[in-house]
Amino acid sequence: MSNRHIRVGVFAPPHHPNDENPTLAMQRDFQLVEWLEELGYSEFWLGEHHSGGMQIYGSPELFIAAAAERTTRIKLGAAVISLPYHNPLMVADRIVQLDHQTRGRAMFGFGPGALSSDAHMLNIPVASSRDRMMQAVHTIVRLLDGEIVTEETEWYSLKDARVHLEPYTRPHPHLAVASLKTPVGALTAGRYNMGLLCAMASGVSSAWKTATEAAAQHGQVLDRDNLRVVGSFHLAETREKARENVKFGFEPYMDYLNVIRPPTPTDQPSTGDPIEKVLAGRGGVVGTPDDAIEALEKLWDQTGGFGCLLLSGTNWMDFEATKKSYELFMRYVWPKFCGQNRRRAASLDWMKQNAVLFSEVRDKAAAEAMKPSVT
Numbered sequence: 001m002s003n004r005h006i007r008v009g010v011f012a013p014p015h016h017p018n019d020e021n022p023t024l025a026m027q028r029d030f031q032l033v034e035w036l037e038e039l040g041y042s043e044f045w046l047g048e049h050h051s052g053g054m055q056i057y058g059s060p061e062l063f064i065a066a067a068a069e070r071t072t073r074i075k076l077g078a079a080v081i082s083l084p085y086h087n088p089l090m091v092a093d094r095i096v097q098l099d100h101q102t103r104g105r106a107m108f109g110f111g112p113g114a115l116s117s118d119a120h121m122l123n124i125p126v127a128s129s130r131d132r133m134m135q136a137v138h139t140i141v142r143l144l145d146g147e148i149v150t151e152e153t154e155w156y157s158l159k160d161a162r163v164h165l166e167p168y169t170r171p172h173p174h175l176a177v178a179s180l181k182t183p184v185g186a187l188t189a190g191r192y193n194m195g196l197l198c199a200m201a202s203g204v205s206s207a208w209k210t211a212t213e214a215a216a217q218h219g220q221v222l223d224r225d226n227l228r229v230v231g232s233f234h235l236a237e238t239r240e241k242a243r244e245n246v247k248f249g250f251e252p253y254m255d256y257l258n259v260i261r262p263p264t265p266t267d268q269p270s271t272g273d274p275i276e277k278v279l280a281g282r283g284g285v286v287g288t289p290d291d292a293i294e295a296l297e298k299l300w301d302q303t304g305g306f307g308c309l310l311l312s313g314t315n316w317m318d319f320e321a322t323k324k325s326y327e328l329f330m331r332y333v334w335p336k337f338c339g340q341n342r343r344r345a346a347s348l349d350w351m352k353q354n355a356v357l358f359s360e361v362r363d364k365a366a367a368e369a370m371k372p373s374v375t
Helices: 022-039 060-070 088-101 116-121 126-144 184-192 201-217 239-246 250-260 274-282 289-303 319-338 342-353 355-370
Strands: 007-012 043-046 075-082 106-111 149-152 157-161 174-179 195-198 227-235 284-287 308-312
Touching: 007 022, 007 227, 007 319, 022 043, 022 060, 022 319, 043 060, 043 106, 043 308, 060 075, 060 088, 075 174, 088 106, 088 126, 088 157, 106 126, 106 195, 116 126, 126 149, 126 184, 174 184, 174 201, 184 195, 184 201, 195 201, 201 227, 201 274, 201 289, 227 239, 227 274, 227 289, 227 319, 239 284, 239 319, 250 274, 274 284, 284 289, 289 319, 342 355
Parallel strands: 007 043, 007 308, 043 075, 075 106, 106 174, 174 195, 195 227, 227 284, 227 308
Antiparallel strands: 149 157
16 A cells, blocks of 8 residues: 555635535535545635626635634635735735735635636736746745836736735745646746646646656755646446535536636537546546546546645535545545554454464463462
């Protein structure tokens, strides 16, 4: 059995179907974070979105602040803050404030913004989003490091800008960059020695290679412990039950993806199992804990290893089945994959190998104890 030291968390966009009560959906998300902490999960990440209705949080920072009051150990991350939508000074200030409020449990992921509809409402050219993200990252890091920044750009202006609180975490809270299609996220992570959050398992190896090369060019050495890989694991006691459970949310999820990225006339006709097609790109499984262990080993080999596995919180299952899936993963999958029970298994094997001997010793001792005492 393996002896891997990895963390397990959840990456929640999240997706809540548009026919649900959003107030209740938010409360379930808070309950989920509490459940994940009880199970021993290390991290919970939540995204920022402003259109479409399914991804209901416009401010992951507000969610983190509330979730931090309900928990004590689990780390809480914004994945991601869409930097082109915000003034860098305001982002830096919120980072430091949450760092204090959570006593160092808040983490901050950066990205250019996932939805072009969000950018449209803010009148932001999508073609400029990645350049603006990199520009904002540079400024935010300088501000967190205590620099005074005067800067004039085409989309923000700073004059003698500074963060007036020292961070709770030194030198600053954990920062990460999302990587999906382009190399921009990996390049940014390498330059600033940040964590890398890969949403598609199929692109992890190339993203990590890009990030490490960029890090070397800037005198940095990336730690694979800060590489996070998102995998789609949806578990039940049987494969049939897992398949039945994901009927709850898979179709609304796919409908939403087709709105974000509509099929084009040049696309090849879709064939095969749509669930398996999604899992092929992400990595993961809809099945049992044993299936999950097998899929996780493949994911490990495919990516070259990682420091943290983030289970995709896409709400394909209803709430109770979702909680059960996370429980099954932590009870049976993670211990075997990480070798948590190696010593227990070795101890039991040793007892089995010596069972007759130990039994004879016990019986002999009992027989001696039964002999009448001599006075």
